[in-house]
Amino acid sequence: MTVNDDSFTNWKNREETAEAMIPIIGKLHRERDVTVLLHSRSLVNKSVVSILKTHRFARQIAGEELSVTETMPFLRALTTLDLGPSQIDIGMLAATHKADDQGLSVEEFTAQAVAGATGSNKIERREGRDVVLYGFGRIGRLVARLLIEKAGSGNGLRLRAIVVRGGGEQDIVKRASLLRRDSIHGQFQGTITVDEANSTIVANGNAIRVIYANDPSEVDYTAYGIKNAILIDNTGKWRDRAGLSLHLRPGIDKVVLTAPGKGDVPNIVHGVNHDTVKPDERILSCASCTTNAIVPPLKAMDDEYGVLRGHVETVHSFTNDQNLLDNYHKSERRGRSAPLNMVITETGAASAVAKALPDLKARITGSSIRVPVPDVSIAILNLQLAREASREEVLDYLRDVSLTSPLRRQIDFISAPDAVSSDFIGSRHASIVDAGALKVEGDNAILYLWYDNEFGYSCQVIRVVQHASGVEYPTFPAPAA
Structure with a gap:
């Protein structure tokens, strides 16, 4: 048998194992509210090739490829346990078992982890929480996709309605079409039908009422x-407590803003300060996409090295508030053609750091340039550290943070030498090192942080909503503190 034959046989064997994983992952998700992860990446509703690619991607961060033959025994072990709602990372199970010196079998180790x-420790399934989207633009439609995807057994978040201004004839058909197809993020994964008579979009069985209103x-x-x-609220029209309180109508308990909040509105970056949200807080902000991109790595660097000062320069994709061609705009430079120019603009991300990281004493400044790409941005974080470090030390530290720390859902890591912006479309992390x-060099570190300013940010929004609604389930094995 030739090397080529060996490689192909190996591929077919792994393909068969991945195929066997799919029904197990699906059953755990539907029947027990268990989301199976691999190094913080969900394997729910993934294809055979996607599962294999996710395992292979582990090589980029862990240094060696993870095989489905290594993780499958842990997945099978989960089916023998009396599991409650949770997120379980089989990549972490495999890695921690390999490093464990207790001599436990896969089944014993999994039960312990x-x-x-x-058993008596598991949390009970909670009643589903209704969610309403006010506005249905770029972020609104991606959040809708995520909510539909995560409907699972029906015991989590349930997208019940979308509120928009009336748009004329066949408005609901056009909005459903925008949900179904996206030039950047591709086709909706599932089926969508429209019930015009009842003003309802049915997506993967989820009936979503479209409500027309000009004002809350x-x-x-x-x-x-x-x-x-x-x-x-993904319109950004109201950003202070008084404006956002207009949404607190009959049927609405809490309001989450997908833009930086003003005044005393808490700006929440999930993974960093979401645990500071008070149970009785009814109005929250998810800050900006750039704030979500820089705050987690900034916290990680401050925790380990101390940060004395910093500057962030964001090279940001153009957005809907810019013009396609030169035209009037209340902001001078943003009036110039977005697809044809690099545009210097302002960013509030640096000043927003203080809200999300109040214990950080360092002064952080920032500026931004909009560039002619439709999605994915990069933040260049230039830090003066409290102590000197080497490049290898910082790399090893950030790689470990992305794999095992409480920030592993926020910070990803890539070592591919030819990575470019389009490679990160669809990333679910807040930022990728x-x-x-x-x-x-000495006490100076410069981090280059990619982020999908649309989808990665939308994932952070969902995490905040899950936490605020009480349907954010614990992750196992627990990340290292």
């Missing part, structure tokens, strides 16, 4: 059977 989700005061959500809901571009 996920003990917090079994026009809507009584209880009239649509909606109760105790979380409303996600580019290992090849990292620079460290």
Whole structure:
């Protein structure tokens, strides 16, 4: 048998194993509210090739490829346990078992590692929480996709309604079409039908009522059977407490803003300060995409090295508030053609750091340049550290943070030498450390952080909503503190 034959046989064997994983992952998700992860990447509703690629990607961060033959025994072990709602990372199970010196079998080790989700420790399934989207633009449609994807057994978040201004004939058909197809993020994964008579979009079995209103005061959500809901405002029209409080109508319990909040509105970056949200807080902000990109790595660097000062330069994709061609705009430079120019603009991300990281004493400044790409941005974080470090030390530290720390859902890591912006479309992390571009000299470190400013940010929004609604389930094995 030739090397080529060996390689192909190996591929077919791994393909067969991945095929066997799919029904197990699906059953755990539907029947027990268990989301199976691989190094923080969900394997729910993934294809055979996607599962294999996710395993292979582990080589980029862990240094060696992870095989489905290594993780499958842990997945099978999960099916023998009395699991409650949780997120379980089989990549972490395989890695920690390999490093464990207790001599436990896969079954014994798995039972020990996920003990917090079994038996008397498991949490009960919670009643589904209604969610309303106010606005249906770029972020609104991606958040809708994520909510539909995560509907699972029906015991989590349930997208019940979308509120928009009336757009004329066949408005709902056009909005459904925008949800179905996206020039950047591709086709919707599933089926979408439209019930025009009842003003409803049905996506993967989820009936979503489209409510037409010009102002929050026009809507009584209880009239649509909606109760105790979380409303996600992705219009950015109201950003202070007084404005966002207009959404607190019958049927709405909390409001989450997908833009930086003003005044005393808490700006939450999941993974960093989401645990500071008070149970009785009814109005929250998810800050900006750039704030979400820089705050987690900034916290990680401050925790380990101390940060005395910093500057962030964001090279940001153009957005809907810019013009396609030169035209009037209330902001001078943003009036110039977005697809044809690099445009210097302002960013509030640096000043927003203080809200998310109040214990950080360092002064952080920032500026931004909009560039002619439709999605994915990069933040260049230039830090003066409290102590000297080497490039290898910082790389090893950030790689470990991306794999095992409480920030592993926020910070990703890539060592591919030819990575470019389009490679990160669809990334679910708040930011991705580019290992090849990292620079460290003495007490100065420069981090290059990619981020999908649309989808990665939308994932952070969902995490905040899950936490605020009480349906954010614990992850096992627990990340290192």
